[in-house]
Amino acid sequence: MSGTPKWREDFPIRWEADNYVTRREFTKFLVLVSGATFVGNGYFVLQGRREVEAERIRIEVARVEEVPVGGVKLFRYPSANDPAILIRLAENEWVAYMQRCTHLSCPVHYSAKSGRIECPCHNGAFEARTGRVLEGPPPRPLPRIVLYIAEGRIYAQGVQGS
Numbered sequence: 001m002s003g004t005p006k007w008r009e010d011f012p013i014r015w016e017a018d019n020y021v022t023r024r025e026f027t028k029f030l031v032l033v034s035g036a037t038f039v040g041n042g043y044f045v046l047q048g049r050r051e052v053e054a055e056r057i058r059i060e061v062a063r064v065e066e067v068p069v070g071g072v073k074l075f076r077y078p079s080a081n082d083p084a085i086l087i088r089l090a091e092n093e094w095v096a097y098m099q100r101c102t103h104l105s106c107p108v109h110y111s112a113k114s115g116r117i118e119c120p121c122h123n124g125a126f127e128a129r130t131g132r133v134l135e136g137p138p139p140r141p142l143p144r145i146v147l148y149i150a151e152g153r154i155y156a157q158g159v160q161g162s
């Protein structure tokens, strides 16, 4: 009787080859990883497309007679979590921006007196006509909401520069 157990004689295993991965196993692994990567990328592409579509949603923001010259109306766009501000600069001049400061997201306010959009948190200021930074720490202009005006109603229909 040798020192080798009977089961080992019946099922001889070359232990030195135990750690080798067969070509088939490796191919399976590659196919699985590629498939998972493809599915993951597809998810992000679809998510991005959904966000773009959300930004193209047209919603009614106000009626023209609701906002006097120099007045504002706050609304939410493109989602209920996105505060936005509509400003009537002149009789027929309207602008709208995302209401979050591009510095640290404090809500910005329009000052008809100065003609600027101001952020009280760190004294940032934006030009009301263009949204560009006038002073303070904001690194970028305010994202502008594209407006569409028809039959006495003002609609938001997209965001530029977000």
Ligand code: FES
Residues within 6 Å of the ligand: 101, 102, 103, 104, 105, 106, 119, 120, 121, 122, 123, 124, 136, 137, 138
């Ligand atoms: S958050 Fe607006 S200036 Fe800092």
